[in-house]
Amino acid sequence: MQALFLLAAIAAASLQCAAFKIFNSDNRSPSKIITHESLPGHQLRLRSTDESICSGSNGTAGYLDIDEGDKHIFFWAFDSRNKPSSDPVILWLTGGPGCSGTGVGALVELGPCLIKTKNTTVRNPHAWNNNATVIFIDQPLNVGFSYSSEPITNLHDATIDTHNFLLLLFTAFPKLQSLPFYISGESYGGSWVPSLAQTLSPLPAHISLKGISLGNAALSDMHQWKGFYPTGCSGPSPLFNVSVCERMAENQPRCDRLLESCDASGQDPVICQAALDFCRSTSVNAILGTNLNPYDMRTSCEGAMCYRIIDTSTAYLNRPEIQKQLGVEAGFTFQQCSSDISRDFIAAGDQNRPSEKLVGRLLDHGLKVLVYVGNQDWLCNAAGVRSGVNELAWRGQSIFRAQQEKPWLVDGRVSGSMKVADGLSFVEVFDAGHMVPLDKAYEANILLTTWINQEL
Helix, strand or coil: CCCCCCCHHHHHHHHHCCCCCCCCCCCCCCCEEEECCCCCCEEEEEEEECCCCCCCCCEEEEEEEECCCCEEEEEEEECCCCCCCCCCEEEEECCCCCECHHHHHHHHHHCCEEEEECCEEEECCCCHHHCCEEEEECCCCCCECCEECCCCCCHHHHHHHHHHHHHHHHHHCHHHCCCEEEEEEECCHHHHHHHHHHHCCCCCCCCEEEEEEEECCCCCHHHHHHHHHHHHHCCCCCCCCHHHHHHHHHHHHHHHHHHHHHHHCCCCHHHHHHHHHHHHHHCHHHHHHHCEECCEEEEECCCCCCCHHHHHHHHHHCCHHHHHHHCCCCCCCCECECHHHHHHHHHCCCCCCCCHHHHHHHHHCCCEEEEEEECCCCCCCHHHHHHHHHCCCCCCHHHHHHCCCEEEEECCEEEEEEEEECCEEEEEECCCCCCHHHHCHHHHHHHHHHHHCCCC
16 A cells, blocks of 8 residues: 555645644545555554534544454544644553543543533643643553454553554654654553553654653552552551551561562462452552542542543543544444453453563663652552652662652642652652642643653
8 A cells, every 4th residue: 555654635734824733734634544564454544623522622533453453543632732843742541451541531631621521521721732742542452442353461462552553653744753752641551651662662763752751650569569558547647547557567568578479470460469469458458448539538439430520521422423523433332441451461460560670771771751649649659659769770770769859849839749860750749649630730731841841
C-alpha cells in the first residue's frame, strides 16, 4: 500500500491557516486511513471530532488496526491550545492494568473537556493540552473502545502494541517528530510508562522522547507496602484504631519476607499471589470495612469504582451519537476497566512486577523522570511512593537521597513538598488522592508545565 506521510487535507490547511495544527484541520473530512511500508499489516483510521461531544475542543479520534490478531487500539488526540508548532507532545496511559485512557484520563481528569452529566461535558480550563498536544489511548486491547479477537495477557505484548502505535503515528504525522515527547501515566502507569519508554531506547530517529511522568505509581511492592502503617496509623488522628494498627505492625516483617521471596522467584505467579494475599489481608484491606474510598481517604466509596463521575463518564461514552462521531462501531459497549485483564496480568506475574530497575535505567540514559503523588491516596500512598523513589538505583541516587524535601509552592501557596536532583523530581501534592489532576486540576497543570520547562 502507498506510504502516506501526512494527509493532504491537513497539509493544505496548515498552509492556508495562520494557526499551526498537527491533527486538526479546518477542512474536516469525516475519516481518513493512513498506512506505512515500515509497518505492514498496520493502519491508522482517523476521524475528526468537534465541540458537540467535547465542549470547547476539536479533536482527532481513531484506531490503530493490526491485522495479526485482529487488533484495534482506540485513541483520542487534541492539539495544544497554545503553540502546537513548538509545544511538547504527551501520551497519557491510565492504570489498572486495564482501564481506559479515554473514559478516565480524558473525560474525568485532564482532557480539554470534562464530564458534567451523562449527556454533557464542560470545557476544562486546566487541561493538559493548554500547553501540550495530548494523546489518550485505550490500552491494552479490550479496554474502553479498543478490541480484538484475542486477549492481551501480559505487559510485554501490550507494550509492543503501544510501541507500534507510536511508530506509525509519528511516521504519519511528521510535525510530531521535531517536538519534545513525554509519556505520562498513573497507578499501573508505573509499569506501563517505563516499559514503553524502554522500547524507545535507543530512540527511533523520528521520536524525541525527553522524559516520563508517573502519578501515584507503585514502583515496587517491597517499598510500597512499608507505607501503609505510617499512612493509616500515625499522626494525631490515625485512620485506624489501635488493634488494627498493632496487627498491621506485627505482620509487616512477614509481609516483607514474602515479598522478597516473590521478587527472588522472578515474579512466579503462585509465590507472588500468596505473598500479596497475606500482605493485603494484614494491611491494604483494613480500609474495606470503613466505607472509605481507598483512592481518596477523605471521601466515601460511591459508585462502581468509588467515583460516581466515572459511572457518568461510562454512560456518556455509551451514547450512540458519541460513539458514531468517535468512529466506534454501532452497538459497542464501552467499559472503563476490565477485570479479565487484571486477572490475566496476575497469572503472567505482571500485576505487581516492580518497575524500579527500568526507571533507574531510564534516568541513567538521560531521560527526565517526574514522580508525583497525592497524599490522600491509600492504595498508592505517599509514604510508599516516597520510599520507592528514594531507593531507585541510578547514577544520581546518592545526590537525590541527600536532598531535603522543601515546600512546593504554587502562586506563593504551599501546595506540597518536593525535591529535585540530576533529572529526578519527586512531588507530594497536598489534599489530593489517587487522581491528582482530578482533585488538584490547577496545581497538576502547573506541576506538569514547570517540570517540562525545567522550572520545577
